[in-house]
Every structure is written in C-alpha cells, then in structure tokens.
Amino acid sequence: MRKNLLTVIALTLVFQSYAGGGWVHNKYKGYFKVAQNMIRSPHFFDSDGNTVDIPTVSLYTSSIYGEYGLSDNLTAVAYIPFFVRSTLNKVEFRQSGNTIDGDAINSFGDTNIGLKYGFFQNRKVVMAASLTLGLPLGSSEVSSERILQTGDGEFNQLVKIEASHSFDKAPFYASLLLGFNNRTKGFSDEFHWGGEVGFTSERVIAILKVYGIESLYNGDSLGNAQSNGVFANNTEYLSYTPELAYIINGSWGLSASAGFAFSGKQILAAPNYSVGMFFSF
Template sequence: MKNTITSLLIVFVAYGSALAGGPWPQLKGNGYFKLSEWWTVFDQHYTDQGLIDPNLTTGIYNTSLYAEYGITNRFTTIVNFPFLSRNYVNNLRSGTTGDIIVAGDAINTIGDIDLGLKLGLTKPGASVPVALTLFLGVPTGTDIAGAEGNLQTGDGEFNQMLQLDAGKGFNLGKTSAYLSAYTAFNHRTKGFSEEFRYGLEFGLGLLSEKLWTTAKLNVVESLKNGDTAENTTNTSIFANNSEFSSIELGLNYYVSSNFGISASVAGAIRGEIIAAAPSYSVGIFYDMK
C-alpha cells in the first residue's frame, strides 16, 4: 500500500485542462493536445489532523503530454502521459557542523499514465451538456525508490474513476463564459482508500475569446478505508487516506486560432496527508478544430 502526493496532485494536471475536458466531448476528428510542465516543491504538509507540519523539502516535476481526440461526436479518448517525472528530496544537514545527516535523493522515470473515455450523454450543442468519463490510472510510474523507499513517480496501483460532468456556456454581457461541475468516484486497489470527488469550474473568455481565465475548485473526500501505518510498513512519502480541497487559477492564451500557451497555479486550502504548498503548471497547447 502506498499513496503519493504525486498521484494525488497529478489530478490537477490530468483533469485540469481548462479548455478541454468538462462535459464537452470533442467533435469527431477534433482534438486538443497539450505539452506541459507541472511542479510543486514543498517543505510542509497537512497532517492527518489537517494541521500543518514541516518536512524535508521535496520536489515533484512532471513533463506531460495530454491529449483528447474525438472518435465520434459523442466519444472522446483522453490520454495523460507524464513522460518525464522527477521526484527528489533535499539533503538534511546539521545546522551546526554542516555535515549531512540524511543524504538527498532523486529519481527520474515516467509517471503514471491516465487513460480516459468520455461519452457525451447529450447531443452536441445541448444547452446543458452532460458527459460521463471513465478514467483508468495505469501504474507505469515508479512507486518505491531511493534509499528510504520514499521516492516515487507513481502510486503503484490501478485505479478506475467514473466521472459525471455537466456545464453550461453563457454570456456575461459581451463576454463568453462557462460554468461546469463534476462529481466522481475513484475506486482504487492495493489498499488505497477510495475517493469521492467533486468540483466546479468557471471560465471567462476575454480579448475576443483569445484569453480564457479559469477558476476551479477541486475536492477529494477520502472514504478513509485505506491501509494505515498499522497494517503496512511502507515508507512512501504519504500514507493512505489523503484528501484535500484545492483552488486552481489558470490562464490560456490563443496565440493563433489553434495554438496557445497556458499557465496555472493550484493549492490546497485544506487537506490531510498532502503537501501544503502551491503547484504550478505551464504549457503549450494545440486545439485541433
């Protein structure tokens, strides 16, 4: 059993693409592709009581390819592939002598791949589109590495998540906007706690819809049915039964009609067994339409 901040925070990347995803499947032959760098560096975390304690500085970096492609007007395939994932911990040194007490460590591998299939439950162009998505978390990353076994680029378990999205596009004056919501259940294996998830996303199209600003709330509620230190000796960075609420703010700017750049920042506003630090993402995307 192990659970990682990596796997938990990848949520922000995998399902956090502001201009893709949501209840809007790609039309047949259309696609959305994104190359991004996501990272977080944290020296404190939320404890199992939701309070903040320090930890040795830890960094997680993922370079990922995210893709959506419309097979039909109703079916969209989704792939998130962190093809370069780095997890490191700093050296712990004596403040008195400068000697190393615990040596730092790092790994560089691929991360866990997420595969998804989205089904539009409503016809394209519906005023309130609804979509159902099955996500499969494939454990292609490394779940235990380093001298202390606390480095990882994946969680080592195969999870299946069913997500229901609904949304609506509308105008605020002359400005385009949308609001979407989702709820999901994440079934996890190998002693991981299962999760109930939900969230809201609001987007605003500015500069003639060249610039989309987004705000997103993600909530993960753990069912707290995973293993704990009482029944596992695993020393992964985080134990099981993690949960959080996070806010994500994003900017997506269309440089041309198809290409664009994106940037976002996200952070947990409350949590248990999760990093208490912001995560960042920058990327370039191609909106094939």
C-alpha cells in the first residue's frame, strides 16, 4: 500500500497544476487560483524505489496560480507559493531515552513563471508550447541547526509541448504532454510526460491526471539539496491525481484533489491533498 502513495511536493506540484492543456486564453482573459496543499509523511521512496521509514515530515503550501492572455495566442503563467511551512517531528528512543530534536521552517517557496504559445487553436486537436522558469526563491540553506528547506536552490528551465482534443458528441476532453527540464547546480536534467482526461458539465468538472518524471542522471549524485527528502536530486515518480471542481457561478469555483503514485524514487511517500478557490474571466 505504501508504494501506491506519493507526495507531490511544491516543486513537482507546479508541473501538474497547469490548467489548459493545449489551449491558451484569449487576450485579457485568464484564470487564477488560490490553493492550500498538505503533505504529512513518515515514509520515503529511496533511490531503488523501496519504501523506508523516516521521522515524519510535513509540508504545507499556500499558493497562487495564474494564467493571463497577453494576446489570443500567448498566455503568461505564474505559480507563487507565498507561504511554505515545513516541519520535522522530534524522535525519542524508548530504550535509551535519547532524543533527536525536531525542526520547522516558515518561508517563501520556489516560484515558477512562464509563457505559453498556442497554435492550431481552431482545429480539432489544439497544441501549445511553453517555457517555464523555476526561480530559486525558497530557503535552500542547510546547516547543523536547520535541515529543512522550502526550495532546492537551483534555477531550472522546463520546455513543454501539449496537445488537447475536445469531443463534439460528449462532454469529455483529453490532453497529452511531453517536456524537458534543464536543471543547474549539479541537479540532473529530467524528462516529463503526462496526460489527463476530463468530464465537463455546467457545474462540475471531473479530471484524472497522470504525470511522470524521469531523471537523466547526468548531474552530481546528490545535487545541492538532500536534507529532508523533499528536494532531493534524481527524483522520479509516476503519479495519478483525481481532481473535482465545482463552479459556483460563471466565474467562481471550488476544487479539491489528491495525488497518489504507482511508483517513486527519492521522494516522500504519502498522499498530497489540495483544496482551492478559482476565478476565471
């Protein structure tokens, strides 16, 4: 059971939260979402994909995500984790009575900004290409007094191409994506791939997302961040995330999701839960 659970942390959440697939917004149209994510994990996927026990790590992320049409073909995208709290539980050994102190940190998180260009927008299969820049604005310093982080300290560039199709005779859509993430400071580059299917109605949107990250193992063995198993190098996973959104009116809505996994390496092993409120215009 443990191997079927995966933390999709703040860093990797960015890659799954982008709404739109191959579609882009028209000029001056957009989508904004305020979300709260929660992860609490006493388990970790090691470098061989096995699940091991660790002192419980928790990660709480408050974020703003936005898409805004600069033109009918070009959309600006941003993910801003404006408050991230990470905690590590205290460990007490029953036989010896010795303890290992816990830790906690509150900070800004690593931020993503990007541009997404749409083409073939009037055809049955629409496509879009995007460039996302990962800005190392979180806390990545590690010392003997503090081992928790809210970022990995490296600047990365993710290039993606996405394709989507909306079915004419049924309220369903499907999307596919491929991506390459160039990472710096000793972190290995990554190959990204994924897909999603969705059902849409006047009030309810149901989505199932699948997302995979595979390391190219071309960086240093550890990179610059390995302290708490959240921002490790050579992270890999294959995840699935069901999401449900309810449209309150034409512009406002609520959403909830839970992220799980088929497999993982170098990442916490626990579900990621998310709730949010969105606004489209």
